[in-house]
Amino acid sequence: MIAIVGAGPAGSYLAYLLARQGKDVTILEEHDRIGSPVQCTGIVTHSIEKFFKLKNEVIAKRLDKVVVVGKSSKISVNVDEIVMWRDKFDMFVAEMAQDAGAKILLNHRFIGFDGKQSIKVKDRKNSKLKEIKADIIVGADGPYSAVANAAGMGSNSKNYIGMQAKIRLKMDTTAFETYFGIDFPNFFGWVVPESEDTVRLGIGCFENTKEYFYKFLKMRTGKKDILCWESGLIPLYNPKKTIQKGNVYLIGDAATHVKATTGGGIIPSLKAAHTLCDCIASNKNYNREFKRQSGKELLLHLRLRNILNKFSDNDYGKLLSLMSQEKVKKILKKYDRDTPIPLLANLLLKEPRFLLLPTTTILKNFCGWKGSRTTK
Ligand SMILES: Cc1cc2nc3c(=O)[nH]c(=O)nc-3n(C[C@H](O)[C@H](O)[C@H](O)COP(=O)(O)OP(=O)(O)OC[C@H]3O[C@@H](n4cnc5c(N)ncnc54)[C@H](O)[C@@H]3O)c2cc1C
Known part of the structure; x- marks a missing residue:
């Protein structure tokens, strides 16, 4: 059995993908309702x-x-x-998982591990502790992930409030x-x-x-x-975070799978669910596969965020002025922030003056550009 802790978008979408392949999946959710409380712009x-x-x-x-x-x-x-509506979205994805054959246990809070293939869970309705056997345990339990902490994967990543x-x-x-x-x-x-x-x-x-x-x-x-x-x-994406240790995996906010430019974590967690489903089904190394499939994109967002945090008012003024051109707006409409690598590459092709902004490090790493120091 695969136990997924957390019925947010990451946990429910992964459960849907796995159940669709005929896997025996149970989601454990600590609240009595899916999607509540809302902590998101959606x-x-x-x-x-x-x-x-x-x-x-x-x-x-x-x-x-x-x-x-x-x-x-x-x-x-x-x-x-x-x-x-974020609560309705969470319910929508959880229903997809249920329709595909996953079980959902509400009011069940993950407490810790009990050996390698067993977890301790508190049934919050009757305050009883239960033991649940599981071959695989997935922490999809958000930024405070109890699974990550219990498995020794709760590294000191940074969070935005x-x-x-x-x-x-x-x-x-x-x-x-x-x-x-x-x-x-x-x-x-x-x-x-x-x-x-x-x-x-x-x-x-x-x-x-x-x-x-x-x-x-x-x-x-x-x-x-x-x-x-x-x-x-x-959570701020942490490229060094361990997201698989033996039969324990992390996904979504628990794994810091969030775009650092905007704080958006819903689409990265859906992408990660495809990677993790494939790793579980084919016994692949998830630490490596995630980096290969999504790591570069999230790292690009992180680097952009670090650069934006250092921008002066003047830099922002120049950035907005370059972005206000019709040729740039067309690119921004065509490639959204969920495809940041083609977005950046096309922006630079159409408007090389983006190079004059303090972006040297990103460009070196992602576009193979080897220019001299920019203006800042
Ligand atoms: C203010 C704010 C605005 C945001 N706006 C956006 C936005 O506009 N767009 C966007 O894409 N992202 C946004 N995000 C980020 C987004 O909300 C998260 O990235 C996304 O919810 C991650 O999904 P998840 O399934 O990993 O975690 P969560 O949605 O946090 O789900 C985790 C689930 O695990 C359950 N759980 C926790 N601990 C336990 C336990 N011990 N046992 C059992 N269950 C447990 C929780 O109850 C919860 O249901 C925003 C975040 C914040 C804080």
């Missing part, structure tokens, strides 16, 4: 439809523009994005906004409409989150009223 590129067709009830909005805001300039770029709230606000409901390079260090912010009068407004940063959040809220809306909080940790 925005994804249309690349999600390469994995499955979303049911209409999962979709809150389809957006065709992103407004990128810097300190002294902003631009609008055409995109194709989906804002989901993602502070998000729902706010009453009327904005263009065909566009979302992202904020970079405004007064707070190592910061990115977003405002995403979910309906005609409600938005999901949030920030990601390493420290002083509460202070920055309220400053950002005031700057964008002039208000202080919060309808509800949906905050959580956003």
Whole structure:
């Protein structure tokens, strides 16, 4: 039996793929409801439809523009994005897994290992401890992963604090906004409409989150009223993290499978599920296969994030000005952030002046470029 801890998108989609191959799969979820509490903005590129067709009830909005805001300039770029109801999305993927034959045990919290092929689980309904036999154990249990800690794979990776709230606000409901390079260090912010009068407004940063959040809220809306909080940790991709040790595997946030530029982890976790399903079915080395299939993309996001965190206001101004050209906007519409390598390569072909931004290291590593030092 394969025990998957956590019924988020990573755990449920992996369960679906494995059950479809006839494997005996059980998901253990500590909550009494799948998808709750919500700690996510639920925005994804249309690349999600390469994995499955979303049911209409999962979709809150389809957006065709992103407004990128810097300190002294902003631009609008055409995109194709989906804002989901995250709880309904989690239920949708869990139902796919169940329909394919996976079992789901709600109210079951993973506590620890009991030998190599047995785990201890707490049934939260009657507070009883249970022992469950499993040949393979997968930690899909999010950023605080108890499985990773119990297996000695909980390395000291870094996390962004993602502070998000729902706010009453009327904005263009065909566009979302992202904020970079405004007064707070190592910061990115977003405002995403979910309906005609409600938005999901949030920030990601390493420290002083509460202070920055309220400053950002005031700057964008002039208000202080919060309808509800949906905050959580956003792991920063750690390329050195061990994600397989014997018969124990990690996936999704538990494995830091997140795009460091935006904090998006849903599509990377779906991609990782395909890799892990193949590794389990064919007994391949998942540490190696993941790096081969997704490692370069996530590393590129990480390097871009590190560079963006060091950008000056002037650098952001130049970046936005290059991005505002029609030829660049066309590339940004064609290749989304879930295909970052062709995106970057095509951007450089169409607009070599991106090379004048402080990007030397990324270009050397990913495009084989061997130029001299750039302007910064
Ligand atoms: C504020 C915020 C905004 C975000 N916005 C976006 C976005 O717009 N787009 C995007 O792509 N990503 C976004 N993310 C990231 C995204 O939410 C995660 O990357 C994604 O949820 C990872 O899925 P997962 O299945 O790995 O983990 P999770 O979704 O965290 O699921 C883990 C599951 O494991 C369960 N669990 C935990 N511990 C145990 C245990 N001991 N026993 C049993 N069950 C357990 C939990 O209850 C949960 O159901 C955001 C994150 C935050 C914090």
